[in-house]
Amino acid sequence: MKLPLANTRDTWRGAAKIAKTNWKILSVTTVAQLAAAGAAVAIPFLVGKLLDQITHGTNSAQVTTYIWAFAALVLIQLVCTFVGEYAGQIFGERSFHTLRTNLMRDLLKLPLGTVENAGTGDMLGRITKDIDRIDFFFRRGLGAMLSLLATVIVTYVLAFWTSPLLAPVLFLPLLGMWPLGRWYFPKAIPAYQAGSAMWAEVNGQISENAEQAEHLESLGLVPLRNRRLRHSLTTIFNNERYTAWLRFWLLGVTQLNVLFPLLAVIGWGGYLKSHGLVSTGELTTIFLYVLTLRYPIDESTFWIDQIQYAQTSLSRILGVGTVPADRAPSVTSVTGKAWEMQDLRFRYGNGPEVLKGLDLRLEPGETLAIVGTSGAGKSTLARLLAGIDLPTGGTLTVGDVAIGDLAEDALHKQVALLTQEHHIFDATLAQNLQLAAPDATEDELLSALEAVGATWVRDLPDGLETNLGASQVHLSPSQAQQVALARLVLMDPHTLILDEATSMMDPNSARDIEHALGKVLQGRTVVMIAHRLFTAQDADRICVMEDGQIAELGTHDELVAAEGRYAHLWEAWTAQ
Numbered sequence: 001m002k003l004p005l006a007n008t009r010d011t012w013r014g015a016a017k018i019a020k021t022n023w024k025i026l027s028v029t030t031v032a033q034l035a036a037a038g039a040a041v042a043i044p045f046l047v048g049k050l051l052d053q054i055t056h057g058t059n060s061a062q063v064t065t066y067i068w069a070f071a072a073l074v075l076i077q078l079v080c081t082f083v084g085e086y087a088g089q090i091f092g093e094r095s096f097h098t099l100r101t102n103l104m105r106d107l108l109k110l111p112l113g114t115v116e117n118a119g120t121g122d123m124l125g126r127i128t129k130d131i132d133r134i135d136f137f138f139r140r141g142l143g144a145m146l147s148l149l150a151t152v153i154v155t156y157v158l159a160f161w162t163s164p165l166l167a168p169v170l171f172l173p174l175l176g177m178w179p180l181g182r183w184y185f186p187k188a189i190p191a192y193q194a195g196s197a198m199w200a201e202v203n204g205q206i207s208e209n210a211e212q213a214e215h216l217e218s219l220g221l222v223p224l225r226n227r228r229l230r231h232s233l234t235t236i237f238n239n240e241r242y243t244a245w246l247r248f249w250l251l252g253v254t255q256l257n258v259l260f261p262l263l264a265v266i267g268w269g270g271y272l273k274s275h276g277l278v279s280t281g282e283l284t285t286i287f288l289y290v291l292t293l294r295y296p297i298d299e300s301t302f303w304i305d306q307i308q309y310a311q312t313s314l315s316r317i318l319g320v321g322t323v324p325a326d327r328a329p330s331v332t333s334v335t336g337k338a339w340e341m342q343d344l345r346f347r348y349g350n351g352p353e354v355l356k357g358l359d360l361r362l363e364p365g366e367t368l369a370i371v372g373t374s375g376a377g378k379s380t381l382a383r384l385l386a387g388i389d390l391p392t393g394g395t396l397t398v399g400d401v402a403i404g405d406l407a408e409d410a411l412h413k414q415v416a417l418l419t420q421e422h423h424i425f426d427a428t429l430a431q432n433l434q435l436a437a438p439d440a441t442e443d444e445l446l447s448a449l450e451a452v453g454a455t456w457v458r459d460l461p462d463g464l465e466t467n468l469g470a471s472q473v474h475l476s477p478s479q480a481q482q483v484a485l486a487r488l489v490l491m492d493p494h495t496l497i498l499d500e501a502t503s504m505m506d507p508n509s510a511r512d513i514e515h516a517l518g519k520v521l522q523g524r525t526v527v528m529i530a531h532r533l534f535t536a537q538d539a540d541r542i543c544v545m546e547d548g549q550i551a552e553l554g555t556h557d558e559l560v561a562a563e564g565r566y567a568h569l570w571e572a573w574t575a576q
């Protein structure tokens with residue numbers, strides 16, 4: 001399920017809020033751009049006045065005064081444009097900073113289940129492509145648009161001041177732009193939103209393909225994935241072609257719009273002049289204003305497009321903050337460590353129930369292995385115990401506190417989930433480990449690594465300070481898994497949930513790590529999704545799941561003696 005979009009009203013509200021946060025610098029850039037536009041637009045006004053004076057007879061002193069006035073206006077325009085642009089850049093940077101900080105805050109507040117379901121592409125698209133578009137708009141667009149707007153406003157004001165009879169021709173472009181806008185926007189906005197979502201999808205596919213390249217090749221899935229990618233790219237191409245077609249009409253009709261006023265000034269201006277209702281100077285000024293307006297109107301078509309992109313991206317970025325919290329925790333700490341499930345039920349969204357009423361108590365320090373066929377609900381139960389998803393029915397408590405009532409910080413200090421997905425950050429080994437325990441000393445980091453059998457740390461060129469990551473020292477999957485396990489050792493939770501944690505490793509490495517873990521995990525509650533039955537054999541109790549229910553529960557010996565499902569699985573496993 002994709003993350004939501006903010007609606008148009010909330011998107012504009014969000015933009016206004018950001019502007020309000022940085023209103024001082026925004027005021028500086030607005031005033032400077034207005035002054036620069038005023039100075040630029042005053043020049044045709046003075047040209048008209050000078051022409052009229054020359055027509056009625058003038059002297060060289062008056063002409064010199066005009067020349068000085070022109071020079072002063074050019075200087076004012078230069079200085080104000082510089083100040084406006086500079087302040088605009090600062091405003092852009094600050095607004096962008098506010099937006100990015102808010103996005104990170106919203107992302108970190110997302111319910112874990114939402115993060116898991118949103119998929120890599122959607123999230124990645126919002127924090128890369130969408131952020132880039134907003135960055136461009138804030139840095140370049142806002143200043144440019146303020147300048148265009150200021151030019152248009154001052155041009156209209158001075159045109160009416162010059163000649164109220166002739167100035168209305170300047171509204172002709174607006175008359176054409178209004179229906180054009182009403183036609184363009186309702187079509188363009190959804191098309192741009194669809195485009196962004198499609199790009200996010202493609203980004204996700206590409207990153208998944210790159211991450212899983214070896215698996216895809218070994219399973220012969222490359223042609224299938226390529227077909228899917230080609231289909232997505234074709235959809236993007238069609239959407240881009242559609243938006244290009246919309247832009248073609250926007251641009252074409254805009255060009256026509258700026259031609260009409262020129263003809264109108266010549267016709268209507270000529271008529272007024274022949275009846276003595278405007279002077280030569282006034283006619284010249286309005287003519288120059290029509291020419292002046294061509295630039296902002298032309299430019300505005302580019303920025304209208306950029307606004308679409310920015311609005312779409314902003315709605316995607318602000319949409320992250322509209323995801324409702326999935327819990328309202330009221331308890332900040334809990335001392336008890338026992339787990340209790342009573343009639344525990346869960347369904348994904350509106351789908352069928354995948355956990356259908358589980359009753360189970362887990363004593364502190366107990367090791368429970370969960371086995372069962374694929375789709376039985378093992379991983380779902382692990383997600384519920386780790387607090388990623390909340391029960392949709394029944395209760396799940398830890399230390400007598402319902403899991404949804406416990407603050408997530410407190411929960412994550414006590415329970416940790418280890419899956420086969422692990423991440424090595426592009427940082428030093430020490431920094432990778434300190435994610436789990438920021439204050440851990442070097443000795444503590446080394447002993448955590450020793451505890452999980454990661455003796456290879458001694459052979460690293462710079463020990464704990466060795467840089468890891470794709471372009472640095474590359475860890476094998478089992479070494480990376482050991483780093484993930486060492487993080488757990490450092491976190492020191494009272495309950496550990498291992499979901500297929502060792503299934504990616506060759507049996508020897510898996511066995512080594514599980515033995516090392518066995519020593520380290522003494523005294524903790526451990527729930528392990530066991531794919532290899534020898535790990536289940538060592539557990540205090542084994543829970544056999546089938547179709548979202550507990551089919552059998554007991555020790556290895558009890559279940560083998562019962563000759564039920566587990567006994568058959570064990571028989572098949574040992575016969576291999």
Ligand SMILES: Nc1ncnc2c1ncn2[C@@H]1O[C@H](COP(=O)(O)OP(=O)(O)OP(=O)(O)O)[C@@H](O)[C@H]1O
Nearest residue numbers: 117348351354372373374375376377378379380381
């Ligand atoms: N994110 C999800 N959205 C919708 N349905 C899901 C989701 N994850 C799992 N399911 C469904 O829930 C059921 C239980 O899946 P689950 O992954 O918990 O089973 P499992 O026993 O862990 O299987 P496996 O051993 O194959 O991982 C399955 O029918 C599965 O299709």
